[in-house]
Amino acid sequence: MSGAPRPSARSAARASLLWIALVVPATAAFGDQLAPSGGAVRDRIVVGMQLEPPILDPSASPAAAIAEMLYDNLFEGLAEFGPDGIPRPKLAESWDISADGLTYVFHLRAGVRFSDGTPFDAAVAKFSLARAMAPDSVNAQRARLAAVAAIDVVDARTLVLRLRRRTGSLLEYLAGAAFVMVAPNTASGNAQHPVGTGPFRFAAWRRGDSVTLERNPVYRGEAPPLAAVTFRFIADPASAYAALMAGDIDVYTNYPAPESLAQFKADPRFTVSVGSTETEVLIGINERHAPLSDLHVRRAISYALDRSAIINGAMFGYGLPIGSHFPPGKPAYVDLTGRYPYDPAAGRALLAQAGYPNGFALVLELPPPAYARRSGEIVAAELGAIGIRVRIQNLEWAQWLDQVYTRHDYDLSIVGHAEPMDYDIYARDDYYFGYSNRDFKALIAALENSVDAGERAAALEAIQRKLADDAVNGFLFQYPRLDVWNVHLRGLRIDDVLGVVDWSAAHFDGAAARRDASGATQAARGTGANVLRAMLDAAPWGVVAAVLAGLAAVARRFGPAYVLARLAVLATTLVLATAVVFLVVQILPGDPVRFMMGLQADPGAVSAVRHELGLDVGTGRRYLDWIWGLARGDFGTSYTYRVPVRVLIGERLEISVPLAVYALSLTALIAFPLGLIAASRRDTWLDRVISVFTQLGLAIPNFWLGLLLVIVFALDLHWVAAGGFPGWQTGVGAALAALTLPAFALAAPQAAILARVLRSALVATLSEDYVRTARAKGADAWRVLWRHALPNALLPVLTILGLQFSFLLAGAVLIENVFFLPGLGRLLFLAILQRDLIVVQSVVIVLVGAVVLVSFCVDLAVALVNPRLAPRGDS
Numbered sequence: 059m060s061g062a063p064r065p066s067a068r069s070a071a072r073a074s075l076l077w078i079a080l081v082v083p084a085t086a087a088f089g090d091q092l093a094p095s096g097g098a099v100r101d102r103i104v105v106g107m108q109l110e111p112p113i114l115d116p117s118a119s120p121a122a123a124i125a126e127m128l129y130d131n132l133f134e135g136l137a138e139f140g141p142d143g144i145p146r147p148k149l150a151e152s153w154d155i156s157a158d159g160l161t162y163v164f165h166l167r168a169g170v171r172f173s174d175g176t177p178f179d180a181a182v183a184k185f186s187l188a189r190a191m192a193p194d195s196v197n198a199q200r201a202r203l204a205a206v207a208a209i210d211v212v213d214a215r216t217l218v219l220r221l222r223r224r225t226g227s228l229l230e231y232l233a234g235a236a237f238v239m240v241a242p243n244t245a246s247g248n249a250q251h252p253v254g255t256g257p258f259r260f261a262a263w264r265r266g267d268s269v270t271l272e273r274n275p276v277y278r279g280e281a282p283p284l285a286a287v288t289f290r291f292i293a294d295p296a297s298a299y300a301a302l303m304a305g306d307i308d309v310y311t312n313y314p315a316p317e318s319l320a321q322f323k324a325d326p327r328f329t330v331s332v333g334s335t336e337t338e339v340l341i342g343i344n345e346r347h348a349p350l351s352d353l354h355v356r357r358a359i360s361y362a363l364d365r366s367a368i369i370n371g372a373m374f375g376y377g378l379p380i381g382s383h384f385p386p387g388k389p390a391y392v393d394l395t396g397r398y399p400y401d402p403a404a405g406r407a408l409l410a411q412a413g414y415p416n417g418f419a420l421v422l423e424l425p426p427p428a429y430a431r432r433s434g435e436i437v438a439a440e441l442g443a444i445g446i447r448v449r450i451q452n453l454e455w456a457q458w459l460d461q462v463y464t465r466h467d468y469d470l471s472i473v474g475h476a477e478p479m480d481y482d483i484y485a486r487d488d489y490y491f492g493y494s495n496r497d498f499k500a501l502i503a504a505l506e507n508s509v510d511a512g513e514r515a516a517a518l519e520a521i522q523r524k525l526a527d528d529a530v531n532g533f534l535f536q537y538p539r540l541d542v543w544n545v546h547l548r549g550l551r552i553d554d555v556l557g558v559v560d561w562s563a564a565h566f567d568g569a570a571a572r573r574d575a576s577g578a579t580q581a582a583r584g585t586g587a588n589v590l591r592a593m594l595d596a597a598p599w600g601v602v603a604a605v606l607a608g609l610a611a612v613a614r615r616f617g618p619a620y621v622l623a624r625l626a627v628l629a630t631t632l633v634l635a636t637a638v639v640f641l642v643v644q645i646l647p648g649d650p651v652r653f654m655m656g657l658q659a660d661p662g663a664v665s666a667v668r669h670e671l672g673l674d675v676g677t678g679r680r681y682l683d684w685i686w687g688l689a690r691g692d693f694g695t696s697y698t699y700r701v702p703v704r705v706l707i708g709e710r711l712e713i714s715v716p717l718a719v720y721a722l723s724l725t726a727l728i729a730f731p732l733g734l735i736a737a738s739r740r741d742t743w744l745d746r747v748i749s750v751f752t753q754l755g756l757a758i759p760n761f762w763l764g765l766l767l768v769i770v771f772a773l774d775l776h777w778v779a780a781g782g783f784p785g786w787q788t789g790v791g792a793a794l795a796a797l798t799l800p801a802f803a804l805a806a807p808q809a810a811i812l813a814r815v816l817r818s819a820l821v822a823t824l825s826e827d828y829v830r831t832a833r834a835k836g837a838d839a840w841r842v843l844w845r846h847a848l849p850n851a852l853l854p855v856l857t858i859l860g861l862q863f864s865f866l867l868a869g870a871v872l873i874e875n876v877f878f879l880p881g882l883g884r885l886l887f888l889a890i891l892q893r894d895l896i897v898v899q900s901v902v903i904v905l906v907g908a909v910v911l912v913s914f915c916v917d918l919a920v921a922l923v924n925p926r927l928a929p930r931g932d933s
Contacts, residue, residue: 164799173259283565341532360398417445582641724805755810819851
């Protein structure tokens, strides 16, 4: 990257030894693939994001990551939000509203086509809206269109919506991502291959890694300066920091670690943008529980909150204090932060007035985000100062959705409400706050019944004041929008309402020489990658052939009965494992559909998705369907990604298997020399030095070692990328280079274990009688070690190697997060968090099968190496 600091000689010396020993052997044969490309002005950009979308259709999933990537860039609606938060025309050039507010006439823009060439007209617009509001629709926001009685097409450019009742927020709803325009012939495939009318079109989705958009050649307007935008998914904040600092990504939107923004502000390579979002962070108060149903108690809680201390402590000073449920950036905003100023004495007085002079105890349930956990610690201390004793309980998201949101089993909770214009949730009696107020419902009804801007502004102000006066929740702060990007990047347009970035005008200035951000390894593709991919495709058959050859060898030596008995044990173990895995997965708390559809999802849409995924049938039926599918090689369909689980597992195995083999190879290359040297030089200084290093390898966590390697080689020396996997299609050298640091981080602790096991086994073997006999016959020390001791010491080593391969295949989730690799471990981790139960149980059974198969193969190998372990009478 232009302007990057040059590594010092000292830092180069510090890393040179490890680099020579580790990276050079792995990539020397592919050095021609690692040269950066020329210095043309860049027209490609790499954007970091924390969350990966489950699908790519915003009309079928409310996931914010979909809109963040695709809204205004690929998909467009009839309207969009302006900088002031007011809807303005988009695919509709203009609209007319009848005097009674029951008829909306939209005049559509001419010359609009979808990226596949399909023309956009009023019939397409009718299809899009009718699809969203249909009885079987899975659109989470379909209730927003409940007032639409009819949709009429007057001509190709005129669409009429007729309402059964006034809906003053209709234009705001139509400006949201849930109601984008889709074409009839491609709508069903938008989840995996979206087609829209925006300036970019879909190019590729490497699940777990990235989504790439490219310039839309049939876009109606001026072509975007950028030829392609690649969104890379980097969930770990430390990895996001490393990727930016190393120059692997050009932008990180909604940067998740405010504590490190000062470093980016001080670095001339970056621009830091601080804005606001639609997310109100608040203390949810369960008014169904006494004493929280008492207004005096809720007001006492509000007086106890020092919002400035919370913002400084939890968000490092970023965020705007709020006094009600409304974003400060909207024109109708009323500053109500002074309604309950920080006054612990007033809070204690209100508690005494409510009959609690000695306070009481509450439980504060906290979901996973850092802002919630950090805010919770501060809030607990502040409430303690007025006599409310708070016990904190941390929950995962699925637990939170089940316990807090669905079952209302909580006292207090801290969460951010991100949906725009969501103040109407307080009019729902079944909402998790438990707030029910007739006057507030009347205010919401008045708002919806008005289309006059002045009347709506007055209603919104009244809504804010009512929520503050009733101290419905403890309103803390508006969550900040934090973005970091390359200082040479220009033309970014950020929509604070929906949290999207419009890339249509983004470009690099003339000072930005291209380093091929899409991967500096594009030059030498082809033969090597094709060979390796063929090897990966053939790997399962190779394993089968190897196992069959081993079975034949064992059968010849010990008889068919021994082999059949071992196979029976293998089959029984797998059958029992399916039942155990299925039952364990079913008891996980949380509803996967509720997790997918979000807090504000329409109940009908939730039911439609549950039916679509087969979750509305009994547990026994689901188990039998799953078992029958496994027998046919069908693992089911992912709840989250809506694709066959077999496809997801196959994609991740392309990374996890080579990574495990690479790490295991490094483990053996490191462990065997160390073990042999330590055993042959037992009780010498060399043995003690090796013991110190193996102890160190056991003590250092592999994820910490991974971070250290990133700091040295990516941030300091800029020799490699901080993480990510470019794909085998970019060349074997680039792929192996991307796997080298994570493989070493995985191998170091495993090598320490293996070296110590090998040394112990060799030391024990060297004291055997046959070894002393070999020495007496004049064999030298190394011959005795290699020819006599090592073969007999391999039995425990083979067992450990088998266990290590099983661990490396799925136990690398921390390393995969550090290096943001889309491997099998990361897939399992995310599936558990998202309650994608079919993926969890299928991946676990694959891993169980791998462990059982590896153990089976190790048993066969041990039996062949040491016939004394064979069944009696068969040797």
